[in-house]
Every structure is written in C-alpha cells, then in structure tokens.
Amino acid sequence: MVPRRRGRRPWRLRRAYRLARTAVLTAVLVTVGMRCEGHRDHGAPQRAAGPRAAATATAGTEGPQEAEGDGPGGGGSGGAGADGERSGPRDGTAPAAPPPRPLPRSPAASLRIPSLGIDAPVTGIGLDADRQLQTPPVDKPKLVGWYRGGPTPGESGTALAVGHRDTRTGPAVFAALGQLPPGRRIEVRRADGRTAVYTVDKVRVFDKARFPDKEVYGPARRPELHVITCGGLYTRRTGYSSNVVVFAHLTSTK
Template sequence: MTLSVTFSIVATVVQGCGASPDHGAATASAPGDGKVSQQGPPGRETDTSRSPAAPSEAPEGRETAAKPARSAPPPKPLPRSPATKLSIPALSLEAPVVGLPLDPAGHPGTPPISKPKLVGWHGDGPTPGEKGTALAVGHRDTLTGPAVFLNISMLRPGNTVRVTRADRRTAVFTVDAVRTYQKKSFPDKEVYGARGRPELRLITCGGRFDKKAGYAANVVVFAHLTDVVKV
C-alpha cells in the first residue's frame, strides 16, 4: 500500500489532535517517560562550529584560491525497521514512538488522548529512514494540557529530528520547511507523496480553535534524511 493511497483522506489527523481550553499555552508539563520540555519558547539548535581562522599571507606574486567545501553524499535508504523514539534537540523534546494501524477505511489515526506524550508512527507506511515518506503524528494538546507536538511550528529549516529505530540505528532528518494547511484544502500529494528519497513528516493540529469543531488546520514539518548514526 502506497502513501498516496493510504493517506488519501487527512481530516482524521485534525480530528484526533485533541483540544483543551489552554490549547495555546506553553506551560511546563510534568516530567515523565516522554521527557517533553515546553517551558518557554524553543530556540534554534546551537551551531558549535568555530569561525575559520584567517588565511596566512601568501608569498608575493602568488594567488591563492579557496578550496570548495566537499558536501557529504546523502545516506543510503535504510532497510525497514520500526521507530522507537523521536527527539528534536531544538525543542528539548524526546518521546517514545508507538506504531499506529490505519482504520478499516484507510484513514490515519493518532495516539490515544490519554497518552499526550506519545508520538504515533503509521506502521503501514515507510519506516523512518526507509525510502519513501514516513509519517509521525502527535497531539498539540489535550484536555489535560500541552502535548508532545505543542511547539513543532517553531522549528526552522536546518533543525534536526532524530528517530531511533529498533535496529539500533538513529535516522537523522534535517527540516526543510514548516507549513500550516487548512483542513479543507489539505494538499495530500504534497505532504504524503514520495520524492525518491527517505523523508519524514511531523503532523499536528494548528490554526484557529473552536470548542465544537476543534482546530481548523494542520501544522506539517517537512524533513529529509541527512545522516545515520549507530546507537
């Protein structure tokens, strides 16, 4: 089953995101298995690289040319292996991942409302790091307060998402874009379609909140595989 068929209907992602009177509050959550930190606005990941040293003076009459930096080749797609943990350094977020089946109609679901710190990976689609587009969903908030994906809209291109797999390898994804789509005009192919390389989508609720209808939109984080680390 391909993603373009599996995820042809996306409204269920919005309906299952949960809602609470404090749906926009960035209050601190109690520590637990998910290690979710929501205290204060998250920042970008710190660039620990040092500025290059000034070049030494060249001998008189001789020109120097800077050597172009070599970009590392993209990692090869990984074999299939279930995801077990997801972390986002820029948000100080670390959470367990559980597999989610599709319902009989082929619609994607979400983790139980009673477990707001869980990230759900759709097990009928590609595993994170495998060729194709892997999908991870999480609640923005629930009736008990903030949930695991409360702040993913604050991610920026260049931030990373690390997914630990059952085969003891961590697939590292680099964020390309963060976008918000209205539920009524959600672009299925753009979000779920395969692009010839291992990619990842993080999805949660967004937009305006209505007590009866819930959230009006989805926040989608687009990322692609840039590294593989052995645990």
C-alpha cells in the same frame, strides 16, 4: 699692476667634494629603490597564497602536497587544478556531501527534536474506518505515532509521524512544532539500535478544508519524514482549523 691674488675656494665648492657627494646620493637612491622593489616582490606571493592557506586551514590538511592540491584527488576544496583555477564550488562553500544510503526496515522506537527539547517514545498507528490517519491515544499526550503502513526510519519514501499539540490536560508532545525552523535536526531511533537523522526543509500550515494530500502523503524517492500536528484556530465544536506539517529529509545515520 700687481694681479689680485685669488683666495682658496671653500671646501663645499670644490670639484672633488661635488663628485663625492653625487656618488653618495646615487648610491643611496639605488639602495632605496631596490628595497622598495624587493618589498613588492615579497608582497605578491603572500597575497596569492592567502586564500590557499585559509582553505587549507579550513580543510584541516597539514602536508604541503595536500595544501597545494597535488596528486589525483588531493587537496580537497583548498587545492588548485593544473590551470591554476580552484577546484570545487566557486562561491566558497564546501562540496555537498553525498546523501546517506537508505536503511533497511526497522520500526521506530523514539523521536528526538533537540532544538525543541522533545524526546518522546513512538508507537505504531494505522488508518481508521474512514481511512484517515490515526493519532496516538489522547490519554498519552507525550507519545508520537508512526504510520506502520509507510517506511520505517531511514527507509526510502515518505515516512509519517503524528502527535498531539495539546489535550484537555495541557500541552502535548508537539505543542511547539510550528516554531521549528529549517535546518534543525529530527533524530529517530530504531528498534535495531540505529538512528536516522533528518534535517528540516520547511514547515507549513495547511487549512484542513484544503489539505494537500498528495504533497504530504505522496511517495518520495529519497528517505523523507513528514511530521504532523494540529494548528490554526480552535473551537470546541470543530477543533483545530489547520494542520502543521514539517517536511524533512534524511541527512545521516548513526
């Protein structure tokens, strides 16, 4: 019996082809795995450096040493300490600037509240016969009164400025004072040419029958300014029922 002759195996089933195919697939898988690992390695430093770069841009630094926070006091709020933690406040806000130094004595010349469009001359005022704080003359509704017995602009203590809300002829200098929000500036130019810049802390309306003299007129350690005008309801017999008081403190000088 003549043995059956085996035909040649297709090339796809040959051993050499299978070995070559396995080697190629292995090489491809290894290459892809390295690329993925490399992408992860590059991604981590970028994410870690992101906040530092943002802080550097905010601080306006350019040199790499300042950006990295190297050296004593370097890097500002964008640097990091030796333990890797960020210096400065953890809530992302900039460190509070130190308070300005109080100014020597010099009388007020003019008062500006830019957000209200107020730019008014200032005159000195005192106390009347009943020891009540005087007001500027009624016939000069755009004039601001500055209490001469208290601090001048920028001096330590509680400075007092007074102005009318309105007169019989119409609105006066502080007609819109009650609308002044916290954070706005009050600039007082002095006779010596310098300017004391105050920032508004709060605005309060007090009934005249329960006016808090100590809170409004009491002494302060830092330079403060309290601006006073009329408020509340008006009647011809008693006038206004309340007072509007703006509380501000010195934040800069120029």
